[in-house]
Amino acid sequence: MNEPTTGPITGPATGPTTEPVTDGRRAKGERRRRALIEATVRVIARDGAAGVTHRTVAREAELPTTATTYYFSSIDALLTAALTQCMEEDSARIEALVAAPGGDKRRALAELMAEILSPPGHLLAEFELCLLAVRRPEQRAATRRWQEALAAFARQFTDEPLRVKLFAQSYDGLLLQGLLADKPPTADEFEELLRELLPDPGGAA
Structure with a gap:
């Protein structure tokens, strides 16, 4: 055509x-x-x-x-393109936080998480697209940059592979729980959780 x-x-x-x-x-x-x-x-x-x-x-x-x-x-091609664009945009936001000089990056991420949930429609669509990728292996490549961006953020606070993995896998879970909550978490609440996941190297969050 x-x-x-x-x-x-x-x-x-x-x-x-x-x-x-x-x-x-x-x-x-x-x-x-x-x-x-x-x-x-x-x-x-x-x-x-x-x-x-x-x-x-x-x-x-x-x-x-x-x-x-x-x-x-095909519809699959359309869904794959949508997932890819969402993951690229999300990754770019995290990468920008990593690249930004100075500042409280855990606070900045907490504010971003609260912003993403208000309103939650776009995030809800992203989770649906990710669930579709579970059944469509060809769509999973779109999520790799996203996981790498989260790992890069975590490595600013720790070089422990297990803690990096814990953060990367917990991040999406926190947002999913935010979608399920009657009242979305605030930036302060997200920040408290992020400081537990990624404490300061000296031990004080």
């Missing part, structure tokens, strides 16, 4: 060229693809993964259904 093409344009001095058209089409394609992925996450947040179809995603993105099938040949 092909999108409509645009013919060559003629510059005032250089004659026919396809580069500007090609670049413009590529940028438009990237915008559409991203809009469809973001729409997929919103549909999952609202209706669950079972609500994802080419038609519902296209409607959410305010694009024709043909655009969805053009960029994503």
Whole structure:
């Protein structure tokens, strides 16, 4: 299936060229693809993964259904792209905390966790996507950068492999419990838990 093409344009001095058209089409394609992925996450947040179809995603993105099938040949491809984008965005936020000079990084992470839960829709969609990856091994690669980012954060406080692993596996659990709670944890509550998981090297959190 092909999108409509645009013919060559003629510059005032250089004659026919396809580069500007090609670049413009590529940028438009990237915008559409991203809009469809973001729409997929919103549909999952609202209706669950079972609500994802080419038609519902296209409607959410305010694009024709043909655009969805053009960029994503199957629902699995769409779900994989959504999971990949979520994991990349989440990883980038953690990596930014790791790279930031100075400051109380456990406090910064606690504030980020509280922010993620308010509102919780996007996080809920991410957990649904991760659960789908349990049954679809080809989707699990998207989570590797995320696990590496969490491990890098933990290694700022400890070089013990077991504690690094404990933190990386506990982080998602804390957020999941936050989703299940009647009242989401505050940044202060998250900070207290993070200091238990990652105490200062000298022993005082």
